[in-house]
Amino acid sequence: MSTFRSGYVSLIGRPNVGKSTLLNLIAGRKLAIVSPRPQTTRNRILGIKNLPDAQIIFVDTPGLHKPKHKLGEHMVKESSDTAREADLILFMTEPEMPGPGDKNILNLLRTMKIPVFLLMNKADTVKKLHLLPLIDEYSKLFDFTEIFPISALKDESINHIIQAVAERMPEGPKYYPDEMVTDMPERFMAAEVIREKIIFDTHEEVPYSIAVEILEWKERDKGKLYISANVYVEREGQKSIIIGKQGARLKEIGSRARQDLEEMLGSDVFLQLWVKLKKDWRSDSRTLKELGYS
Ligand SMILES: Nc1nc2c(ncn2[C@@H]2O[C@H](COP(=O)(O)OP(=O)(O)O)[C@@H](O)[C@H]2O)c(=O)[nH]1
Ligand SMILES: [Mg+2]
Known part of the structure; x- marks a missing residue:
């Protein structure tokens, strides 16, 4: 055997x-x-x-x-x-x-x-x-x-x-069922996809200063998935950088994220992003906890 x-x-x-x-x-x-x-x-x-x-x-x-x-x-x-x-x-x-x-x-x-x-x-x-x-x-x-x-x-x-x-692996049982490729919830992966698009489109401190939190995740008419998320920044100035002239950058980020999400989730997605200020969140234990970074 x-x-x-x-x-x-x-x-x-x-x-x-x-x-x-x-x-x-x-x-x-x-x-x-x-x-x-x-x-x-x-x-x-x-x-x-x-x-x-x-x-x-x-x-x-x-x-x-x-x-x-x-x-x-x-x-x-x-x-x-x-x-x-x-x-x-x-x-x-x-x-x-x-x-x-x-x-x-x-x-x-x-x-x-x-x-x-x-x-x-x-x-x-x-x-x-x-x-x-x-x-x-x-x-x-x-x-x-x-x-x-x-x-x-x-x-x-x-x-x-x-x-x-x-x-090199020790003798042991199958810990996860065959069809499982990761233990991460889809919501977390979706937040990460959005973060990735922002990182690609911004510079200097901005990519490091953002966090994404999924707010809503709902099936709507004809199997279309409605997802909304907050994008947190650390300073007021970073808000306008991400939003861009007349919302152009945020629109571009949202559209790229949506394409990836549709592929990942195998369904049509309607994505809505909000940019919010959370001052110095990277140094705040409570916020880190809320965002799952602890
Ligand atoms: N040329 C080259 N670039 C790579 C290779 N592996 C990763 N990269 C690039 O290195 C950068 C960092 O990769 P990433 O996987 O995010 O690194 P991590 O921070 O260690 O997780 C990305 O731009 C990758 O495309 C490789 O084998 N060859
Ligand atoms: Mg990495």
Whole structure:
């Protein structure tokens, strides 16, 4: 009789190395929002992978960084907590010499005594020749169980990595039913899609200063879904930036979000967005709690 294996695998690394891109590649669909800016992911996000003889639960995390406000503290805690509870850690990095950020993370991982794979991501951005000496540098810093260069953006198959991960999973039950790909409610994913569109369309502090809260979610006539949401900003000036001239930017954001939501939910969507001021919400414990960031 063959044994069934299952376990938790946490994706750990500096912000912007490609953790969420990898989670989406593994899941074969978009679970986590991705952006060219660091610190986009704020919560832990689950991607469940079913194999004939294993169930692997991948957990995307916010990047580990030096927090500057209460939201940042929450993000760092989410990352280190999921690492501590994992059966295996995928430490992701870019094809660069290890910097202070990477070294700090490896020091933290060293205290956990959990096997760690090194995934050197964005391998498409450098010549193969340059990868080996970099991998060498990382190997001097940490005793990795396995090492893979990858490109979460360009590679189509990462089955060899998933297979290697499966082999490291302990014997265990199927934690989630087969059809389940994530534990996130649709409402949360919808709020994230809206946030992603705003991040893409704004600059400097604005992308970091926003939070999205779904207010209404109702079936209306002919199966059309009505969704309304608040977009919170930290300062008055950010409100007009998001709204744009005669509401042009908010209209554009809403229309892009609606297209993604329709694809994700498989139904027509009517989306209404409100921009609201919530002063310095990133430093306010109560608001963080209300928005699910605690
Ligand atoms: N060239 C290249 N870019 C990548 C790769 N993986 C991710 N990216 C880009 O890196 C940025 C950050 O990715 P994201 O997944 O949000 O990083 P995270 O902060 O670690 O979750 C995005 O612009 C991605 O498109 C890769 O393999 N190659
Ligand atoms: Mg991310």
